[in-house]
Amino acid sequence: MWLQKTQFFVRAFGRGRNLTASMIEVRNLSKAYGGFHAARNVSFSVATGQACGFLGPNGAGKTTTMRVITGYMPATSGSVSVEGFDVFEDSFEVRRRIGYLPETPPLYLEMRVTSYLSHVAALRGVPRSRIPEARDRVIAECGLEQVSTRLCGHLSKGYRQRVGLAQALIHDPAVLILDEPTIGLDPAQIIDIRQLIRRLATERTVVLSTHILPEVAQICQKVVIISAGRVVVEKDLTEITRAGSLEDEYLKHVSGDVPADAEAADA
Amino acid sequence: MRNVFVIAWRDIRAVFVSPIAYVVLTGFLLLAGWFFFNLLGQFNRMVAMYSGLQGYDTTWLNLNDAVVAPLLQNLSVVLLIVVPMLTMRSYAEERSTGTYELLFTSPVRVGEIVLGKFLAGACFVSLMVGLTLVYAGILLWFGNPEIGLLVSGFLGLYLVALSYIAVGNFASALTSNQIIAAVTSLVILLLLFVISWPADGASETTKAVLQYLSVTDHFSTMIRGIVDTKDLVYFASLTVVFLFLTHRAVESARWK
Numbered sequence: 473m474w475l476q477k478t479q480f481f482v483r484a485f486g487r488g489r490n491l492t493a494s495m496i497e498v499r500n501l502s503k504a505y506g507g508f509h510a511a512r513n514v515s516f517s518v519a520t521g522q523a524c525g526f527l528g529p530n531g532a533g534k535t536t537t538m539r540v541i542t543g544y545m546p547a548t549s550g551s552v553s554v555e556g557f558d559v560f561e562d563s564f565e566v567r568r569r570i571g572y573l574p575e576t577p578p579l580y581l582e583m584r585v586t587s588y589l590s591h592v593a594a595l596r597g598v599p600r601s602r603i604p605e606a607r608d609r610v611i612a613e614c615g616l617e618q619v620s621t622r623l624c625g626h627l628s629k630g631y632r633q634r635v636g637l638a639q640a641l642i643h644d645p646a647v648l649i650l651d652e653p654t655i656g657l658d659p660a661q662i663i664d665i666r667q668l669i670r671r672l673a674t675e676r677t678v679v680l681s682t683h684i685l686p687e688v689a690q691i692c693q694k695v696v697i698i699s700a701g702r703v704v705v706e707k708d709l710t711e712i713t714r715a716g717s718l719e720d721e722y723l724k725h726v727s728g729d730v731p732a733d734a735e736a737a738d739a
Numbered sequence: 740m741r742n743v744f745v746i747a748w749r750d751i752r753a754v755f756v757s758p759i760a761y762v763v764l765t766g767f768l769l770l771a772g773w774f775f776f777n778l779l780g781q782f783n784r785m786v787a788m789y790s791g792l793q794g795y796d797t798t799w800l801n802l803n804d805a806v807v808a809p810l811l812q813n814l815s816v817v818l819l820i821v822v823p824m825l826t827m828r829s830y831a832e833e834r835s836t837g838t839y840e841l842l843f844t845s846p847v848r849v850g851e852i853v854l855g856k857f858l859a860g861a862c863f864v865s866l867m868v869g870l871t872l873v874y875a876g877i878l879l880w881f882g883n884p885e886i887g888l889l890v891s892g893f894l895g896l897y898l899v900a901l902s903y904i905a906v907g908n909f910a911s912a913l914t915s916n917q918i919i920a921a922v923t924s925l926v927i928l929l930l931l932f933v934i935s936w937p938a939d940g941a942s943e944t945t946k947a948v949l950q951y952l953s954v955t956d957h958f959s960t961m962i963r964g965i966v967d968t969k970d971l972v973y974f975a976s977l978t979v980v981f982l983f984l985t986h987r988a989v990e991s992a993r994w995k
Contacts, residue, residue: 505995506995539840542840542844543843543844544840544843544844544993545993545994546993546994563846564846567844567845567846568846570844572840572841572844574837574840574841575837576836576837577837578836578837578838578839578840578841579836579838580749580753580836580838581836582753582756582757583749583752583753583756587752591745591749592841592845594741594745595742595745595746595841595842595845595847596845596846597845597846639841
């Protein structure tokens, strides 16, 4: 017990942990797949407790950046730190602090919702005795009571997204990374999920990628716009709305298949 | 260590909640039963035929050589085909459905994933090989085969199956397409099976190398009842090498 505590102490405060005010620090992150640069010199930071909207057209590099932050894949250059821990050096410390919902919820379709969530809890390092408690907590938090005994493969898209969120919350992380959580849902489901995320964002640091602008206006305090792998805007939402609308700001900086995206934003 | 079991347990459950486990077990046992039935029938006919001949040496006609040895040989070929179909999902499916992202953003080491997935496959082939022990039981009940030969033969079959699992996992870690994974592991396994074919006409060194690499050569030694450390080391190293390659394949995919 004593040893564990000391180790924790050494981990938390030793080994070059860089304590800053911001929860997530992305510095000059670049990622290349062969010759293709998905992200170039991306830098931004998210303060503790803040909800950050990560905007950009399809293929701008949002998913790539998020995958690097979560430790799914290493960056070509640059660094990311979460609560002072470097994603590459202290990958496990970072992973313990992050809940991640990828673009497609990572469900094992042949599992029941409860056993799936228990499995993820075990995988995320929740102590065995506390797994049922953690599972019931996220089931309540994400409104999954009615489907908890169903197979993941039999759930509607909206419920799959909720199970995906529940899975990201199971180890009670301080940071939530959500990759397009409302994509492909019907309007009622979108409203549902947004409300859920807004509730979750009150006590957590959230990074939310989307190309639906009103979503950001509803949930986030901060906006990062990325286009062709580069950060073009990093501002507080109030700062943007004071000067004009978020849409104008977006259109000003993003070129390419913008009209389609703007339409999607209106929808 | 806990993570290894968490991953293994999920994979095992996935096989048993789907029809895969039952289809594979039924098919495998059906084929094994067919082999056993026919080998035994043939053995009976031979005994009836030769027992009429006075003064003819019939020591070569025994259960071990006439039934167990060919049965195990046949089973190792069936496993060669079945195991790739079992292991093709292990990594490829997770990659294509996106659960890979869950696995690799969890605080779990790549080594633990590799071991967990191998353990799951190992459990399943333990069940498969374990069920074929029924035939050994039948022979022991009604006849008198040599026990030592049975033990070393079935141990050989089990080791063969374990190394097949490692090879299959490796092939699955290379791709997100399950069919490619199955074909790749089938090809690797078949090559290991027949690699000593040119040994007869080759030079001394080449011959030794080819024979050492061959699964068949090591397995047939064990079927003949010889448990040599050389063969045990061969199967252990084959398994370990392919698990190591799996680890490398998984790691390198993340860096691309």
